[in-house]
Amino acid sequence: MTVSTLSVVPEATASGTAPYAEPGTHPNIPAWWRRSSDVRLQALARAARPDYEAWLSHVKPASACTRPVRLAGTIATVEAATGRLLAERATADMPDGVIYKPCGNRRESVCPSCSKLYQNDAYQVVRTGLVGGKGVPEQVAHHPAVFPTFTAPGFGEVHTRVVKRHTCARRKDCDCRPEPCHARRDLTVCPHGVRLACFARHAGDDPRLGTPLCLDCYPYEAHAVWNLMAGELWRRTSIAVNRYIRRLAKARGIPDVAAMTADGKLRMVPPVRLSFGKAAEMQRRGIVHFHAIVRLDGVDPTDPAATVPPPPGIDAHDLVDAIDHATATVGFTTAPHPERPGGWHIGWGEQILTKVITVAGHGEVTDGQVAAYLAKYATKATEITGHSSARLHPDTIDLYADRHGTHTERLIDACWRLADVRWRCPAALCRHHHSCPVCIERRAAAATPEPSRYARLRRWAHMLGFGGHFLTKSRRYSVTFALLREQRIIFRRAQTSGPETTGTGTEPTTLVVNFLQFVGAGWHTSADAMLANTSAAMAREHAEAARQALQTLAA
Known part of the structure; x- marks a missing residue:
């Protein structure tokens, strides 16, 4: 068996730059090529090189990526049992002297290729939790499951x-x-x-x-704080739904289960538990709402980590009632802020819709529809609002924030201002807040703010205050992205090198260790980006034609 240690590679920090991020600086690239601005001449020069075919094969893993990560260093193959070095290869001997790795960005507006792969993985993660497979028992397809949508309250009338x-x-x-x-x-x-x-x-x-x-008239401060606290509101809502279901099980006479803990002790636990999957969607008005999957599971007394059917007596309609109750009752008030000493109230809006998920092709919503819906929003961000930028800092905030500008500019400005929790005199009459009688009186009336909470607004100002993940799940709901990526790596290596066996017929255990470091991001030239992306597009067309031919033969 061949095992690899995956190198720690930083993701591209810039958001959505052009696919030709940097000009060619490799010593093998002629000087006249670097000086030329004609993409056609650059492409002809690359195609005329004797290592062009080797270059195309070398960049194939990242050929469709708009801004690949470039890595340099050595790759060593060692024997796991003895640590003996079997082979070693340096990137200096490869085309361009680097290894091209896809950026892995989930945003469709930044890299369509990598986001499509992320969307496919997200689809598998979501759907596996509904129908099973990939290590998840197939019996989960018979567990009650619902598809609720949690919306934000209205902060003012908007064009619809x-x-x-x-x-x-x-x-x-x-x-x-x-x-x-x-x-x-x-x-x-x-x-x-x-x-x-x-x-x-x-x-x-x-x-x-x-x-x-x-x-x-629009309350941009309340809007920004709601985006910031949406994750905390979701956490409290999931706790409330769990408690409702457990109270319902107790009221219907379903006994608790004596489960074995990790330290070997027995303790009584509720007979049901919930598994969640959630995707965040940014609306046009610049506020998030959540699409979730709630699945009802049982508890195995001998194996707490196992996924078993729930006991009879609770169905999907009880989950709907639990979610309706939680969204109507859960809410909290944020910590005091200098601009609002009483804090802001955080709660859900009135438009809460919950549908029962079915596995068959009939019903309110099917597993395939839900999985495709959540996977689609996993690759989105703030593009629908008309704003898209990297993380903002004091040098770039003025480009996107304006207190008297457009809707998104005012919202970003509110995020940036609210992050500063230092006291500001209401009338701006003083220079020293510690000696101003107005500030002393107002500060004494207000409780001490929590800087750590509101300070996150500045970090996530480019996301309009929302700093949560766009796709999350509970631990027992389904498989992980890491598992899917590991299986993909093993499959591709088996295709490339084939299974290695010893004379006795057993597979040797080797370890591939990467001593690689980040040296840049993006293609060297516009021509490289064009040639690589064209090659990837032709490969996709050939694969699609072959797939259609196989379907025709099978029919």
Whole structure:
């Protein structure tokens, strides 16, 4: 068996730069090539080199990536039992003197190729928790499961597009006639002189969608804090759902289970437990809501880590009631802040929809639909709001934040301002807050703020305050991304080198150790990016043609 230690490689820090991140600096590249700005000449020069075929084969693993990671160093193959060095190879002897590794970015707007691979893995992670496979028992397909959607509350009226009756074949290409945005007989005018009505029937790509009717009336501070605290709200909600189900089991006479702990002791535990999977979706108005999967499992007394069917007496409709109860009751108030000494209330909105998941091709929603839906949002971020940037810092914040600018600019500005919890005089009349009587009085009336909570707003200002993962799951729900990637590595190495066997027919145990370091990101030139991506596109077309041919023969 061949085992590898995966090198620790930093992900690309820049977000979505062009696929030709850096000019060619390798000594084997002619000087006239580096000076030329004509992509065609660069491509011809690369294709005319004698090692062109070797270069194409070398960059194949990352050929479709827009900004691959470049690694340099040595690769050693050692015998695991004795530590004897069997082989060693340096990247200096390879084309371009480096190894190209896909960036692995999950965002579709940054790298479509790597995000597609991440989306496929996310689909397997989500669907495996519903139908089993890859180490998960197939009996989970018979466990009750629901698909709830948790939405944020409304912070103000925004431009919307509502279609009451769809006649289109695909919602993605919907061209149905929408309803008027905010049609009113009473033409109310806000304190800022803006008429709070809109009679337009917005198109799907209208930039006004998601923006408030009045930017000055919108509570951007509350919006930013809700994004920041959404993860904590989800944690409390999952706890409340668990407690509801356990109380329900006790009320229906389902006894607790005597389970064996890790230290060999017996303790009574509830007979049911819940497994979660969750994806976050950023809405046009710049606020997240969650799509989740809640599965009901039982408890094995002899193996607490096993996934077993739940006891009879609790079904999917009980899960729906538990989620409705939790979303209606769970809420909390944040720590005091200088701009709001009483804190902000964090709770869910009124639009909570929970559907029962079925494995068959009928029902409210099937396992395949749910898995595809969650996997799709795992590769999204803030692009739908019109904003996309890397992590912001004091040198770049002015490019994206403006207290009197657009909707997203004001929201980013609110995130940046709220992160500074130092006291500011309301009237800005003093220079020394410790001696100002107004500040002393107001500071004494307010409790001490928690800097660590609100300081995270500055770190996640580029995400409009949301700092959570876009796809998470509980430990027992399904397989992990690491397991899928490890299986992919083993499969590709078996295809490349084939199984190695000794004279006795047993597989030798070797260890591939990578002594590699990060030396850059991106292709050397625009021509390299074009040639590599073209090669990857041709390979995909050939694979698709072969797949269709096999399906035709099978039919």
